[in-house]
Amino acid sequence: QVECTINGLGERAGNASLEEIVMALRTRSDSFSLSTGIRTEELYRASRLVSDLTGFVVQKNKAVVGANAFAHEAGIHQDGVIKEKLTYEIMRPEDIGRASNKLVLGKHSGRHALAARLRDLGFELAGPELDRAFKKFKDLADRKKEVYDEDLVSIVTDEATKIPETYDLDYLHVISGTGVVPSATVRLRKEGQVFQDSGVGDGPVDAVLAAIDAITGLKGRLQDYALRAATSGKDAIGEVSMKVDFDGTVVSGKGASTDVIEASARAYLNALNRLMQASTQRTKDVGP
Template sequence: MSEIHPAPMEQKPQNSQAVVIFDTTLRDGEQSPGASMTFEEKLQVADLLDQMGVDIIEAGFPVTSEGDFEAVSAIAKRLKRASVAGLARAAAKDIDRCAEAVRPALRPRIHLFISTSPLHMKYKLQKEPDQVLEMITASVSRARNLVSDIEWSAEDGTRSEIDFLCRCVEAAIKAGATTINIPDTVGYAVPHEYRALFETVRQRVPDSDKAVFSVHCHNDLGLAVANTLAGIEGGARQVECTINGMGERAGNAAMEEVVMALQVRRDTMPYHTSIDATMLTRASKLVSAVSSFPVQYNKAIVGRNAFAHESGIHQDGMLKNAGTYEIMTPESVGVSKTSLVMGKHSGRHAFKEKLKELGYELGENALEDAFARFKDLADRKKIVYDEDLAALVDDEIANAYDRIKLVALTVIAGTKGPQSAALTLDIDGKQITHQATGNGPVDAIFNAIVALVPHKAVLELYQVHAVTQGTDAQAEVSVRLAEDGKSVTAKGADPDTLVASARAYIASLNKLMVKRGRTRPEVLTG
């Protein structure tokens, strides 16, 4: 078996070809149940995607809600480099609303889609194939008269009949589509099929060279990244992906995995992207924080254990030569090899530098708040691990724009009930206190919150885990609330599990109020 060595990161082969990165974290990624982001969080993610070199950012689905329209429009106005795309169905209302939202962008794009598989056409659209063809021509033509950059997608493309799919692609290109996306909408394809699909369509469709072909793969069978790379081999030059592989059901192709596969294996895939790979870990942490979707420890590229070695054999090999067990360097994706040990004697400068090493850059106010919480944490823990800092800062980022904030909490618990909790909240700058009892300390805390901020949301999930090892480990609590079919999940972190529980419930409640459109929380009066 031949040895595999990582290709030099700074070199590009002479026959390399550019692959355009189309990020849909803010659209397809946000459609993950419970992963909705606030307006401010969307702007924060969009700014980072723009900075790291994403070519096209799909900012949302403007016709679905006023909030989505406003977010797409705001992102279109503020980005300095990337194209901004909005999604639209093959309907005049969708197209016009999308055009209005993306028009302020430096390079606006309308992303049209319509189903082309027999299953979708019959049961979803209830249209005949000829009607679908007419809708493609009409919708692309309408969009092309409003915006010059049009992408057309064949929803459920991998389960479409090849002859009809080719006719649809031909119609879209003829009407003015500049990008053709053939998505594996339900994650059904396998790599050799997906590559052959692109080769066949590009060969059979007249004027196919006038459009850029795109891949969009879902991960239902765990093949999203493999299919994405196969599609590139088949001639696609745009990749639709998300940070951390977020997306509906099992998610989408993960941007960090696609980018690093192309970077590390240039010997077999002579392609390159515009992504600054050293920002991948930072992007992963941000998206995880604002969406409250944790990254699995063994996740490729950005997982906590991606560059961790516990086996004695592995450690011995790493000490002699890092290449024995690492095919890429931690630094190449924004992870530092060295660990700066943090404790109660650490100063503000060391804390700030450590956060930079972990991929965080906070404003002065946010930094002061995070530093105060760090000092409190360091006083209660013997060792502050990187994971402790990440959990602490993620908590600060996720709650930066909250209208409801925890000020103080005192809990009385023991063998004799009922347990009680005295809680003080800051609601829009006004501090209010209430004491409640419950069947256990957590129940008492949640009852106090409900009394101060009345609501009918149902607690669907309450989950606690330790961020690090030891009896003084910081607790990370996840809370999911559901109301009228809407579901949100949020996290809270603190060495005191009860405080972490209160933080998580309040964070989830803040998200729920944003999602249901309330401008201010209802509060206890009198």
């Protein structure tokens, strides 16, 4: 028996990583003569999903599922990989559900091209799901010259982990700079109604959160905040993960945007909506 968790998550010092154990047994089957019955092609997606739900970012240099797991920078390594992948890779990206070829999409790419690329990445989207993903893709493609696989994964996983939105971000305006007190104006939508308020803070993110608190009447305190660039470049998608304490209840939130301030606002709203959904569910469970 092996006790392990996806991404090695654990309350204090972590646990053995499921994906590392499974792939070690698979790649060294000649030595261990053991199998798990786990569909390894789902490992990468499972890792991303757990990361998005918990707010714990997978470090880039993590074995098997880290962003650098199949990256080769040194010239001699690149030459070796091109000639024979097994020279430096004991497993293939496809083995864990990552596409080996990186097709770059742009604003002229159509719905079918997006669906095909998502299929290569292990996501079968159709109907309304594909429509929502395509809309997000087009919005992103208008802001970025090129949309990479990591951007697409971010779009899909963000959609998959979405919860019913009580509050939705409609407008955001921030003023910040040297010698200026950071301030923000935020407009939110809730059940067809629009609410707007302003706030100030120690920085632009703090000001945005203060404005949101002024609208909702709830006061959240940041316990943890992490920012990760989904891709390289100045126009990369920024993924913000945070943990927020609402009067003793700690909730995780996640948001993504090419604008870090907007991503932070969306992550905070995501946490706020999770809190309100949990409160609604408890009320339903108790009953009248």
